[in-house]
Amino acid sequence: MMHADLIDQEDLLGQLKALGFQAPNGATADQACECAVRGLNNERAIVLRTMVKQMYTSGATILPAVRQAIDRQLLPALAEYQQSHRAR
Template sequence: MMYADLIDQEDLLSQLKALGFSVPPGATAEQACECAVRGLNNERAMELRTMVKQMYTSSASIQPAVRQAIDKQLLPALAQYQQSHSA
C-alpha cells in the first residue's frame, strides 16, 4: 500500500493496471514489469516512461525490489524500443 513516502510492489502493480496493462494476480514487481513491456508500441512506451519519471521524481522512496524491477526490466526495454523506433 502506498504511503506518502513509499512506493511498494502493490503500488507498481496498481499503476500498471490503471494504465491498462495486463498483470496477473500475485505477480512480483519483476513479473509485472515483464508483462508491461510485452508488445510495446508508441503509446504504451510513452505511458511507461511517464509513470517511471513520476515515480523517480516524486519525493516518495521506492522499495528496493520495485526499483530493481524497473531498472532491470522497464528501463532497458524502453531504451531498446526507443532506439529501434527512432531515425
Template sequence: MMHADLIDQEDLLGLLLSLGFQVPNGSTAEQACECAVRGLNNERAMILRTMVKQMYTSSATILPAVRQAIDKQLLPALAEYQQKA
C-alpha cells in the first residue's frame, strides 16, 4: 500500500522547533506561525523563507490548516519584513 507524505500541524511545529524557533507545545499551526514571525531579523527571515520553499517544492502534501497558516501568517510577515529591509 502506498501513502503520501503529509505535512501536518505536528510536523510544522517540530520543524519550527528544530530550526530554533520557540513555539509552545500544543500550538495550532496558525499560533506556531505567529510565534515564528515575532521579532523577525535577517537570519530568521532567511530560515523561514528556506523552510517554506522546501515545503512548497517537496512532493509532500501540506494539509490545508498548515497551508492556510503559512499563507496567512508567514508569507505576509516575510513580505512585509523584506519591504522594510
C-alpha cells in the first residue's frame, strides 16, 4: 500500500499536544499555532523550532493551511522572541 506522508491540521495539533502545548480539540492550524506561541520561554521556543525544522526537513507534504499557519504565526513569533532575548 502506497502512502504519502502528509501533515494536516490534525497532525500539527497532535504534534503540539504531544510536546505539551495546549490547544482546543478541533482547532485550526492558525488557532493551534496561536496557542503554541503564547507565553514563549526558552524551552518552548527550542521545542517549537525543533518541531518546525523536523516538519520542513522530513520530506512530508505540509498542507497549505498548515504551512501558512506556521509561516504567519510560529516563525514570526519565534524570530521576535529570539530577537528580544538576544538584545538583553
